[in-house]
Amino acid sequence: MSNQSNSPMSNSPTSNLFEYIVRMGDDSLILGQRLSEWCGHGPILEEDIAMTNIALDLIGQATNLLEYAAKVEGKGRTADEIAFLRFERDYKNCLLVEQLNGDFGVTMMRQFLFDAFRTPFFESLQFSKDEQLSAIAAKSLKETKYHLKHSSEWIIRLGDGTVESHERVQGALDKLWRYTKELFYNDAVDVALLESGVGVDLNKIQLQWKLTVEQVFERAKLTIPTNNWQFEGGRKGLHSEHMGFLLAEMQYMQRAYPGMEW
Amino acid sequence: MVNEQEIWQLLEGVFDPEIPVLSVVDLGVIRKIEVGEDKVNITITPTYSGCPAMQIIEQQIIEKLKESNIQHAEVELVLSPAWTTDWITEKGKKALLEFGIAPPENEPDKSVLFAEPVKVGCPQCGSKNTRLVSQFGSTACKAHYQCKECLEPFDYFKCLK
Numbered sequence: 001m002s003n004q005s006n007s008p009m010s011n012s013p014t015s016n017l018f019e020y021i022v023r024m025g026d027d028s029l030i031l032g033q034r035l036s037e038w039c040g041h042g043p044i045l046e047e048d049i050a051m052t053n054i055a056l057d058l059i060g061q062a063t064n065l066l067e068y069a070a071k072v073e074g075k076g077r078t079a080d081e082i083a084f085l086r087f088e089r090d091y092k093n094c095l096l097v098e099q100l101n102g103d104f105g106v107t108m109m110r111q112f113l114f115d116a117f118r119t120p121f122f123e124s125l126q127f128s129k130d131e132q133l134s135a136i137a138a139k140s141l142k143e144t145k146y147h148l149k150h151s152s153e154w155i156i157r158l159g160d161g162t163v164e165s166h167e168r169v170q171g172a173l174d175k176l177w178r179y180t181k182e183l184f185y186n187d188a189v190d191v192a193l194l195e196s197g198v199g200v201d202l203n204k205i206q207l208q209w210k211l212t213v214e215q216v217f218e219r220a221k222l223t224i225p226t227n228n229w230q231f232e233g234g235r236k237g238l239h240s241e242h243m244g245f246l247l248a249e250m251q252y253m254q255r256a257y258p259g260m261e262w
Numbered sequence: 263m264v265n266e267q268e269i270w271q272l273l274e275g276v277f278d279p280e281i282p283v284l285s286v287v288d289l290g291v292i293r294k295i296e297v298g299e300d301k302v303n304i305t306i307t308p309t310y311s312g313c314p315a316m317q318i319i320e321q322q323i324i325e326k327l328k329e330s331n332i333q334h335a336e337v338e339l340v341l342s343p344a345w346t347t348d349w350i351t352e353k354g355k356k357a358l359l360e361f362g363i364a365p366p367e368n369e370p371d372k373s374v375l376f377a378e379p380v381k382v383g384c385p386q387c388g389s390k391n392t393r394l395v396s397q398f399g400s401t402a403c404k405a406h407y408q409c410k411e412c413l414e415p416f417d418y419f420k421c422l423k
Contacts, residue, residue, distance in 0.1 A: 046406060050398035057402060060312020064341065135342030139311055142344060142422050143402075150397050152375055212375070 013196070018072045019092065019189045020199060021133070022082070023235060025065030026093035029083055030243075031114060032058030033250050034101060043104050050150060051107070057143040064136045084254040088244055089237040096179035098234070098243045102172065105165065108154040109172035113213065115148035117183045120208035121200060129197035152216045159220025166221065173217075174225050181230035183209070264332065269295050269302060276326050279318045280401050283361040286319055290349025293340065301334040302327060307345045309422075310402040347422045358419055359385050364407065366421040382418045384409035392416075 035055035042048025066079040096114060101107045122144055125137035158169040184206040193199030217224060233239065253260055273292055278284045286292055286306070294305040304323060308316045320337045327335045347366035350358075355365035364382045379394035389411035397420070399406040404417040 046396035046398075049400070049406075050396055053398040053402055056312040056314070057310060058312070060308075060310060064311055131342070135340075135344070139308075139341045139344040143310060146397060146420075149375060149377075216375075 013192070014072060014074075016189045016192050017130070017198065018069055020193050021065050021069040021072060023092040023094075023189075025062050025069055025082075026091050027097055027114075027118075028058045028065060029062035030091070030093040030246065031097035031111075032056075032062060033246060034097065034099075035107070035111075037101055038107065047104070054111070054147050054150070057140075057147070061136070061140045061143070064139070068132050068136065080254075084251050088239055088247055091234075091239065091243070091247070092237060093234050094179065094182045094185070095231055095234040095240050096176065096183065098240060098246055099176065099179065100242055102175075103168060105158050105169040106172040106175070108151050108158065109169060109176050111147065112151035112155045112216065113176060113180055114183075115144060115151050116212040116216070117205065117209050118144045119148050119212075120205045124200040124205060128199070133198065148212075152212075155216055155222070156220045159217070159222040169220070170222055173222055177225045178229055178231050182232040182234060185232055185235045187235070264297065264302075264330070266295050266297050269297065269304070269327070269332075272326055272330055273304075273323065276319065276322045279315050279322075281358070281361070281363065283357045284350075284354050286323070288351045288354030288357065290351065290354070291319070291345060301336065302332055304335065304337045305340055306337060307340055307343075309345050313402055315401075345422070347419065350419075362386065362416060363404065364416060364418040366419050368421075380421065382407055384412060384414065385416050386414045387412040 032055045035051050035058065038048065038051045039055075040048065042051055062083065063079055066082045070077050070079050070082055096110060099106075099110055101110075119141070122137040122141035126134055126141060128134045128137065155169065158165040160166070184202045186202045190199055190202060194201055214224075231240075270287060270292075273287050273295075274285045276286045278286065278289055281289075289309070291306045291309065292304065293307050294303075296303040296305075306316070306319065306323075316339065320339070323337050324335050350366065358365040362385050364385045367380055367382060379397075381390050382392050382394075383390050384392050384407075387409060389409055391410045392407050393410060395406040395408050395415065397405050399417050399420075403419060403422070405420045406415065407418045408415045
């Protein structure tokens with residue numbers, strides 16, 4: 001059932017680039033979809049608006065990235081077709097972004113761990129030799145910095161807040177930490193693109209990420225879990241049990257009414 | 263065929279659907295106008311990646327030109343160089359203020375970790391004694407503030423550099 005045409009069948013530069021863009025695009029798309037589930041359910045009006053604004057930025061980034069992926073692929077698929085008509089195994093987002101919203105503390109923790117990764121990622125990708133990726137990164141970076149500021153301020157406020165808020169957000173960290181190593185998943189695709197000056201050095205990004213999270217957790221009085229069991233699989237299309245439900249919701253309209261437009 | 267200057271003037275009459283006092287020219291999203299033999303090409307850039315106003319702006323530009331009998335116009339969206347609030351014209355900033363939206367302050371990049379929120383003047387009473395309510399306001403480009411003097415809530419067109 002998996003549509004093999006989406007997977008890198010060879011290590012040609014084009015299929016590597018396609019894979020690389022899809023990973024980024026899917027991170028934005030799936031996190032945007034998750035965040036948008038908060039629409040109308042935020043704990044306070046301002047946060048309802050903030051989370052949906054961030055979701056909008058992410059969906060916008062996904063649009064730019066998947067449009068470019070469609071162009072690179074050159075098979076006549078549109079960005080919408082890539083976003084809404086793939087099977088689960090063909091989505092290459094990291095496991096972190098598909099995790100359930102939980103309470104507001106879990107959502108902010110997921111967001112913070114991701115934003116702290118995405119900011120240095122785009123900072124570095126701005127200097128990509130690929131002009132379109134460089135343009136998308138420069139554009140997205142401006143938005144992502146605001147996201148990181150927002151999520152890190154909440155982590156500090158909740159972590160260094162009441163006994164209840166501290167416990168909840170520490171619980172969120174304990175639960176989500178196991179998905180963080182995958183952010184720096186580094187395979188042949190990453191190596192090839194780094195060598196050609198298109199991709200970023202994930203080892204460097206990881207160091208920057210570590211600095212940010214340690215700095216914020218210290219202020220937030222949160223403890224990084226010592227049990228360092230880590231999950232991975234998303235970049236290979238192997239997802240957690242939550243992904244299927246998310247896709248069922250996200251793809252519903254296109255599956256029920258193929259080709260439907262606004 | 264019309265010349266480029268006339269097109270710029272026409273576009274002064276196309277407004278951002280979410281901020282109806284700001285023309286697309288004053289917003290700084292028009293990057294290039296090329297007048298060819300029988301076709302006009304206009305290049306625009308989005309304010310934010312997911313800005314839902316861009317498609318409407320595109321359509322409105324084409325309709326505006328049709329009103330002046332320019333039938334063949336194409337609008338292209340480019341991402342680079344990325345839009346910055348520095349491209350909002352002085353006229354645009356004035357229009358924002360009169361409309362009740364605080365225009366972007368000329369500030370260094372404040373979207374960095376642990377930075378204090380920028381001091382914004384209240385568009386109603388002018389007081390600088392205001393507070394940031396939320397970094398994310400009614401649209402992607404605005405933050406939500408409140409004046410501590412006159413107590414009015416207001417939008418701040420946040421600085422993007």
